[in-house]
Amino acid sequence: xxxxxxxxxxxxxxxxxxxxxxxxxxxxxxxxxxxxxxxxxxxxxxxxxxxxxxxxxxxxxxxxxxxxxxxxxxxxxxxxxxxxxxxxxxxxxxxxxxxxxxxxxxxxxxxxxxxxxxxxxxxxxxxxxxxxxxxxxxxxxxxxxxxxxxxxxxxxxxxxxxxxxxxxxxxxxxxxxxxxxxxxxxxxxxxxxxxxxxxxxxxxxxxxxxxxxxxxxxxxxxxxxxxx
Numbered sequence: 001x002x003x004x005x006x007x008x009x010x011x012x013x014x015x016x017x018x019x020x021x022x023x024x025x026x027x028x029x030x031x032x033x034x035x036x037x038x039x040x041x042x043x044x045x046x047x048x049x050x051x052x053x054x055x056x057x058x059x060x061x062x063x064x065x066x067x068x069x070x071x072x073x074x075x076x077x078x079x080x081x082x083x084x085x086x087x088x089x090x091x092x093x094x095x096x097x098x099x100x101x102x103x104x105x106x107x108x109x110x111x112x113x114x115x116x117x118x119x120x121x122x123x124x125x126x127x128x129x130x131x132x133x134x135x136x137x138x139x140x141x142x143x144x145x146x147x148x149x150x151x152x153x154x155x156x157x158x159x160x161x162x163x164x165x166x167x168x169x170x171x172x173x174x175x176x177x178x179x180x181x182x183x184x185x186x187x188x189x190x191x192x193x194x195x196x197x198x199x200x201x202x203x204x205x206x207x208x209x210x211x212x213x214x215x216x217x218x219x220x221x222x223x224x225x226x227x228x
Contacts (some may be wrong), residue, residue: 001027003046003125004113007037007063008079009056013102017050017079019115020106034058038066042134043221045071045127048113050094053080053087061094068095070134070146075116079104128163131208135163144203155199156181158192162209162219171216181216 004026008014014030021028029046031037034055041049053060064076075108078091081100091099100109112212128135132145136214142149142159151159157179162170174193177193179185196217199217209220 001025002048002117003027003029003044004048004050005029005031005037005040005046006079007031007034007055007060008050008052008054009033017106017109021110024070024110026113032056034060034063036118037063041067041071042129042132043124045074047117047123048075048077050113051077053078053082053091059068061090064091064096065094070143071123071127073120073201075120075123075127077109077112077116079109128160128166130163130221131167131206133159133163133206133208135160135201137222149202151199151202152195154195155202158199158204159196162217165219166219169216169218173216175216 002025004021006014006028006174008017008018008030009032011030011032014032014110018028018030029040034057035051051064055063060078060080061169063077067076073171076096077100078096079097079100079102080087081102082088088099088101097120098112100112106138126136127193128137134143135141136143137160142151142156158175161175161178172189176187176189176192180191200206203209208219208221210220212218
């Protein structure tokens with residue numbers, strides 16, 4: 001199943017889109033507010049975002065710009081009643097990949113989603129997210145709440161290993177093997193402790209990075225209370 005977020009405050013429209021797309025291979029998560037969508041994006045990046053313009057807690061064009069600032073290649077398709085030329089132009093200028101005016105054909109929407117995904121490729125696999133921390137694996141960059149963080153090679157590999165195993169405890173032995181031993185750099189257990197401390201300090205002591213005493217570490221999603 002391909003994950004898709006639909007940011008729409010009308011539950012009837014959201015339901016119709018979900019019921020049409022899910023039998024065709026999409027797992028559709030409906031978000032009734034921008035705040036909910038933001039929380040979901042921090043937790044997991046989907047393959048595509050469908051976005052309404054007029055939301056109860058903000059404007060879709062501004063939210064699209066925020067998405068583009070944080071995930072520059074994440075596909076965004078506007079679904080909105082605002083069909084005037086200035087609105088369409090504004091949508092594309094703020095980062096939209098496509099623009100569909102309501103009322104729309106579900107078959108046409110499905111075709112446009114497929115076309116956008118063909119152009120953008122596997123964007124969702126490129127990004128790893130947890131608790132406001134994001135890794136762009138193509139660019140090898142790390143950001144925490146939209147601020148890019150500079151990490152050493154060992155710190156980056158340590159975080160990458162934990163993020164790839166999000167929700168699962170990774171033992172200290174496994175981390176030593178994946179981060180250091182695989183490159184022939186055999187280090188003692190204290191090196192992992194020191195590197196983890198530096199990583200936590202740079203990420204401002206994130207709540208999502210848990211210590212499992214005498215075993216290892218685990219990344220797990222936390223509730224995001226940020227507002228747009």
